[in-house]
Amino acid sequence: MAVSSSLSAAGVRWDLSDLEPDADRATREIDELLVRARDFAERRRGTVGSAGPQALRELLDELDELTQDASRILFYATAREHTDATDPETNDLATLARDRAADLESALLFVELEWLALGDGEAEALLHAAELEPYAHRLRVAREEKPYVLPEGEEQALNARRPAISAWESLHGRELATLTVEFDGGDGPEPHTIDRLLSYIHHPDREVRLAALDVLFETLEGVADVQAACYDAIVGDRLSLDRLRGIPDTLWPTNQRNELAGDVVEAMMAAIEEHYTLGRRWFVRKAGVLGLDRLQLADQYAPIGSDRRVEWSEAISMVDDALREFAPRFSEIFHTCLDRGHVDAEPRPGKVGGAYCNSVSKTVFPYVLLNYTDQLRDVVTLAHEFGHAVHGALALERQTYRSYHTGLAIAEVPSTFAQLLAVERLIDHEEDTSTRIMLLADRAESAMASIFRQTMMARFEIRAYAIRGEGKALTNDRLSDMWFEENERYYGDSIELPAGYRLGWSYIPHFIHVRFYTYAYAFAHLVAFSLLARYREDPERFVPAYLEFLSSGASRPPQELLAPLGVDLRDPQTWAHAFAEFDRCVMEAEAGADDLQASG
Ligand SMILES: [Zn+2]
Secondary structure, three states: OOOOOOOOOOOOOOOOOHHOOHHHHHHHHHHHHHHHHHHHHHHHOOOOOHHHHHHHHHHHHHHHHHHHHHHHHHHHHHHHHHHOOOOHHHHHHHHHHHHHHHHHHHHHOOHHHHHHHHHHHHHHHHHHOOOOOOOHHEEEEHHHHHOOOHHHHHHHHHHHHHHHHHHHHHHHHHHHHOOEEEEEOOOEEEEHHHHHHHHHHHHHOOOHHHHHHHHHHHHHOHHHHHHHHHHHHHHHHHHHHHHHOOOOOOOHHHHHHHHHHHHHHHHHHHHHHHHHHHHHHHHHHHHHHHHOOOOHHHHHOOOOOOOOOOOOHHHHHHHHHHHHHHOOOOOOOOHHHHHHHEEEEEOOOOOOOOEEOOEEEEOOOOOOOOOOOHHHHHHHHHHHOOOOOOOOHHHHHHOOOOOOOOOOHHHHHHHHHHHHHHHHHHHHHOOOHHHHHHHOOOOHHHHHHHHHHHHHHHHHHHHHHHHOOOOOOHHHHHHHHHHHHHHHHHHHEEEEEHHHHHHHHOOOOHHOOOOOOOOOHHHHHHHHHHHHHHHOOOOHHHHHHHEEEHHHOOOHHHHHHHHHHHHHHHHOOHHHHHHHHHHHHHHHHHHHHHHHHOOO
């Protein structure tokens, strides 16, 4: 990790005092919370369906308060762990928080179980009561699981074996996290983690890129059999639970969480696959720019044009301008978060990698974490995370805590939209032609990574579940064959895939943690493209409708949330509309490539 003092975001760290003053107080509050939860359970148990709509409303309000307090205190522990993993006090607090979180969950679980146990008639009567209106949609969605819930004793038995399954997940993660290999990225041979090796795909020196991927695949050879065994065990377990519960379709749990119908997801994926040629067209063009006959996999994200340094203060004003131009309210939220110390941007040892936003509760503004390394790409990340933050802040203002939190597919729409707004502004205002070309290429390639590549991954998973469902083991060989075939379907012969890339499936954490997780990114990017086009067509109509969409949180299904914005998920033309915008981005990148070649 870079030395923080040389980077412009040095010292930009979280102030966690809006969450908790210190660890002692947090520890006390966690214990008090558990007492409150148990008292709540004692008073309310057995009343969910029987005490009438007003009493249920009061119960849900009280539960909302409890879960928000839990969110605030538990995030205080997580936030400390993510920014100072070496502090012993932090580790004790995080351990305590994890234990108590599980206790809290079991103390409060009766509400969901009693709600599911109600007959359809009773539940419908409650759902129509005016008192329950703010909770109605979430309560209705929760009941979709009813046919697949087993009797309580069986659910408890299944829960009890949860740690045994988690062990496979941990093993998979640990195998990767502990892998280090000597590699020379230009500063002499040094131990490299998998993540660091992967970061060389953006390196300007081709030899370094190629060598980094060679070393990566060679290193994965040593763990691929174990990774396959982990995946086989996890998929096998999920499928047998599906059978026990009577879940008819392996995609159902993911689709249900995203509130998307299976045929909508399939239509989207099919439309994406039909457009793989758009990606190939760009890869062929890019090979020309790089002076190659054909791209190797390691050249896919090779920089073209030139990057430039962006100081943290400049990044703030760039993102601020993009947000304010769209809606002044966005800029207010951005500044409140910055002023209150809710942004941690400084990369430093002991801090987690990546970036995220946590919209903690109705009483606390969102917290954002990123690792700002003074590159243009980091500005885009900042905008992405603040797309999440404005969504969280606006939804929490209007919604209950239960009804603010959407599934991943919708959650990634506002962040991707904010990212696209920021990139467009960066491109429009960039004075250096070569940097502008870099931004154009990066925008097109980011879209390909989230739309094409994530869909390709979801297809790979669908095949893996189908094969495992036929009783065949998911061995290293079998997974490698399928992975390679799905990649060839995407890249065609536009990119040469090295034989070692057969093991590319083995380091993807999403496959292990949440099945078919990745299609949500494709969905969000396409929807964001479509929204951007709608915004351009009629900004005056679009902006208030978009703010309404954000404030609605998860109080309505995606179809109803997006329809007022001109995105009808049931209409196949929706995807064509999104691809027109995607195509425009690729054409602009191609025009940039022409300029670059004409000037060089
Ligand atoms: Zn995101």
